[in-house]
Amino acid sequence: MAVLIGFLYYAVRMGTPLLFATTGEILSERAGNLNLGVEGMMAVGAICGYCLGCFTNSLLVAMAAAFLSAALCALIYAVLTVTFQTNQTVTGLALTIFGNGVYLFIGRMLTNTGSFPALSDAAHLKRIVADNGIPLLRDIPYLGRLLFSYNIFVYIAIAVAIVAWAYILRTKVGLRVRAVGENPAAADAVGVNVNRAKYLNIVVGGGICGLGGCYMAFVTNGGAWNESWINGMGWIAVALVIFANWNPLKAIFGSFFFGMFNVLMAWKGNLSDAFPTVLGWLSAIPNEFYQLLPFLITALVLAIESARKKKNSAEPGYLSVNYYREER
Amino acid sequence: MKKTKALLVVLLALVVVFSFAACGSSNSGEEESTADDGAAAGIAVEDIKVGVVHIGDPADGTGYSYMHDQGIVGMQENLGLSDDQIVRELNVSDSDSNAIRTAIEDCVAQGCNIIFTTSYGYMETTEELAAEYPDIYFSHATGYLSNDTNFNNYFGRIYQARYLSGIAAGLKTETNKIGYVSAYGTELAETCSGINAFALGVQSVNPDAVVYVKSLSSWSDPTNETAYAEALIEMGCDVIAQHCDSANPQIAAEKAGVFGVGYNSDMSADAPDAELTSAIWNWDVYYTTAVQAVIDGTWADLGNYYGGIKEGFVDVAPLTANCVEGTQEKIDAVKELLMDGSWDVFSGVKLSFDESGAVVQTDGALEDSEGNTIVEAGGASVEDKVITGEMNYFVKGVELK
Numbered sequence: 001m002a003v004l005i006g007f008l009y010y011a012v013r014m015g016t017p018l019l020f021a022t023t024g025e026i027l028s029e030r031a032g033n034l035n036l037g038v039e040g041m042m043a044v045g046a047i048c049g050y051c052l053g054c055f056t057n058s059l060l061v062a063m064a065a066a067f068l069s070a071a072l073c074a075l076i077y078a079v080l081t082v083t084f085q086t087n088q089t090v091t092g093l094a095l096t097i098f099g100n101g102v103y104l105f106i107g108r109m110l111t112n113t114g115s116f117p118a119l120s121d122a123a124h125l126k127r128i129v130a131d132n133g134i135p136l137l138r139d140i141p142y143l144g145r146l147l148f149s150y151n152i153f154v155y156i157a158i159a160v161a162i163v164a165w166a167y168i169l170r171t172k173v174g175l176r177v178r179a180v181g182e183n184p185a186a187a188d189a190v191g192v193n194v195n196r197a198k199y200l201n202i203v204v205g206g207g208i209c210g211l212g213g214c215y216m217a218f219v220t221n222g223g224a225w226n227e228s229w230i231n232g233m234g235w236i237a238v239a240l241v242i243f244a245n246w247n248p249l250k251a252i253f254g255s256f257f258f259g260m261f262n263v264l265m266a267w268k269g270n271l272s273d274a275f276p277t278v279l280g281w282l283s284a285i286p287n288e289f290y291q292l293l294p295f296l297i298t299a300l301v302l303a304i305e306s307a308r309k310k311k312n313s314a315e316p317g318y319l320s321v322n323y324y325r326e327e328r
Numbered sequence: 329m330k331k332t333k334a335l336l337v338v339l340l341a342l343v344v345v346f347s348f349a350a351c352g353s354s355n356s357g358e359e360e361s362t363a364d365d366g367a368a369a370g371i372a373v374e375d376i377k378v379g380v381v382h383i384g385d386p387a388d389g390t391g392y393s394y395m396h397d398q399g400i401v402g403m404q405e406n407l408g409l410s411d412d413q414i415v416r417e418l419n420v421s422d423s424d425s426n427a428i429r430t431a432i433e434d435c436v437a438q439g440c441n442i443i444f445t446t447s448y449g450y451m452e453t454t455e456e457l458a459a460e461y462p463d464i465y466f467s468h469a470t471g472y473l474s475n476d477t478n479f480n481n482y483f484g485r486i487y488q489a490r491y492l493s494g495i496a497a498g499l500k501t502e503t504n505k506i507g508y509v510s511a512y513g514t515e516l517a518e519t520c521s522g523i524n525a526f527a528l529g530v531q532s533v534n535p536d537a538v539v540y541v542k543s544l545s546s547w548s549d550p551t552n553e554t555a556y557a558e559a560l561i562e563m564g565c566d567v568i569a570q571h572c573d574s575a576n577p578q579i580a581a582e583k584a585g586v587f588g589v590g591y592n593s594d595m596s597a598d599a600p601d602a603e604l605t606s607a608i609w610n611w612d613v614y615y616t617t618a619v620q621a622v623i624d625g626t627w628a629d630l631g632n633y634y635g636g637i638k639e640g641f642v643d644v645a646p647l648t649a650n651c652v653e654g655t656q657e658k659i660d661a662v663k664e665l666l667m668d669g670s671w672d673v674f675s676g677v678k679l680s681f682d683e684s685g686a687v688v689q690t691d692g693a694l695e696d697s698e699g700n701t702i703v704e705a706g707g708a709s710v711e712d713k714v715i716t717g718e719m720n721y722f723v724k725g726v727e728l729k
Contacts, residue, residue, distance in 0.1 A: 010555065014555065108387055118597065120600060220551055221576055222554070222579030223579070224576055224598050226548075226550045228548065262555075263555050266555035266556045266558070266559040267555075267559050269540075270559050270563055270729070273563075283729070286545075287543065287544070291545065291546070
């Protein structure tokens with residue numbers, strides 16, 4: 001039992017950056033803009049959030065820096081796709097390359113000059129981002145570990161997802177945003193400011209992706225510099241949006257579900273030792289299969305989703321199609 | 329438009345002509361020097377030019393290329409070479425033989441007398457070019473090809489350093505479970521020998537301890553390097569060793585309040601509360617030796633190079649205060665045996681320590697994890713199997729998870 005709880009616990013921790021990124025991407029896509037720059041925005045958010053957070057020894061600064069720097073990247077994307085009508089797919093890909101470049105540039109510059117900040121020098125921040133959990137509640141057997149013993153980011157991510165859900169699906173403003181994604185011309189005709197809705201959602205969505213990067217920097221990599229802090233998580237998030245059917249609430253479960261596949265390779269030995277009869281086969285499967293598993297699941301989701309199409313799909317009707325008012 | 333096109337054509341033609349001219353001159357130079365056999369006589373320090381082909385960019389500040397470059401910089405200081413005596417080729421893909429050839433030929437064109445190629449995949453191309461330029465010395469890291477005249481390979485007995493770090497881990501563990509995050513398992517002799525040596529080091533001070541290995545099947549996967557360490561700690565491991573580049577396993581150990589043994593460089597700055605020691609490389613030891621051999625004209629005596637503790641090529645980082653008392657003395661005692669060459673890790677002689685902390689050597693067979701005898705009790709070390717890449721089993725006390 002303890003092993004299973006441990007496995008789920010780490011699945012949630014691995015799924016949290018996915019949850020941030022998926023929520024952010026949902027906001028953008030609901031307004032009709034497919035932003036493939038998630039990986040890049042996360043990278044920028046990671047490096048800016050981490051460095052500024054460490055320099056000031058403050059979680060608030062870290063999160064603000066991560067949010068704002070990634071939002072700035074998203075703003076570039078918004079200006080290009082919304083105002084200048086560039087192709088969304090290509091612009092998003094360019095943003096990923098740009099973001100990774102910024103991340104490597106800052107990181108290498110700091111390591112070269114020996115001034116890359118160490119998390120252990122920011123003692124206060126290091127304490128806050130540790131897996132502290134919620135006092136008292138975390139001591140409940142089993143449940144305490146599973147629900148109440150995470151780092152602060154995990155709870156923030158869930159809160160952000162719930163707020164995003166309420167905003168998109170339960171408010172008037174959210175309804176207008178959905179209308180913009182569904183049919184911008186119609187929304188425009190009834191007086192919705194299409195460009196404003198797009199800008200706002202792209203930029204805020206990008207900022208939330210940046211928080212996911214911040215998580216990767218502080219928790220997953222513990223602040224130790226290496227050249228792949230994000231390591232492909234942004235791409236999984238893009239697929240998770242479809243898996244979650246553009247619904248931030250479903251993204252919570254989707255992210256933790258994908259987190260499970262991401263930690264399965266690390267945990268195969270633990271699981272097959274604990275349940276030799278039921279899960280013994282896990283350790284017999286070669287690593288290579290586990291490495292492709294998240295991507296295999298992604299491919300399957302995409303295939304199934306496109307096969308059953310429309311019916312229950314919440315895919316915005318004008319996703320990745322730019323809105324050009326004069327062509328209405 | 330037409331004009332620019334014409335200009336381009338002329339420029340291209342010029343480039344082609346010049347590159348042919350460059351080839352021609354280097355070939356003729358080669359004939360001259362072989363004629364008067366200048367190579368064997370050595371080269372003056374001020375005439376030395378060293379080429380290095382890197383798979384990455386040392387400016388990364390960490391990782392493989394950085395480590396090698398630190399060795400080059402160390403060599404430069406040891407021998408007093410100026411900056412323009414070093415030619416660096418960066419970001420050369422090790423699967424693109426054209427890129428490798430271009431990089432090496434660029435070193436040749438710039439007048440290098442010795443060229444180090446630092447990635448495994450450069451091996452075949454280096455061999456070809458060594459045949460084409462017999463008056464230039466070529467030295468290839470981590471491979472197995474060489475010739476008797478101007479091409480050798482070099483690598484280190486890092487397993488010796490791992491044995492020593494295993495002593496620190498074996499003394500520290502209380503659960504008698506030690507985790508090991510490894511890039512690969514038995515597939516590669518490099519990782520396999522490291523794990524085995526580490527486990528034997530652990531067993532020398534703690535016969536009951538087992539080493540749990542999780543293999544990443546990748547040389548770089550920081551996300552999983554963290555996840556692996558966490559999963560090992562969940563299994564009850566209270567010391568985490570590693571064979572991967574990032575310090576993530578050490579940081580995960582620190583976070584969980586357990587201990588760790590780093591690799592590549594001293595990782596105590598990354599996880600000060602967890603680190604016991606690290607198994608480290610001192611590449612400058614080889615680079616200095618090799619360039620000195622070219623200067624002295626003693627290349628023929630150098631041969632293929634597999635430096636270990638004795639040469640100072642590999643070592644353990646200074647022990648931290650996290651180590652238990654007496655660790656230093658035990659490591660020093662084993663180091664002494666490795667220094668005088670009277671004992672090596674993969675032999676039929678096991679080390680242990682008596683109450684006073686002195687080393688006791690007893691004959692005992694080296695067995696693999698399935699109970700097969702690898703070396704009879706008292707038998708000689710099979711360290712050659714590491715160098716030739718034939719070691720493909722775990723020793724007793726190692727479990728793949």
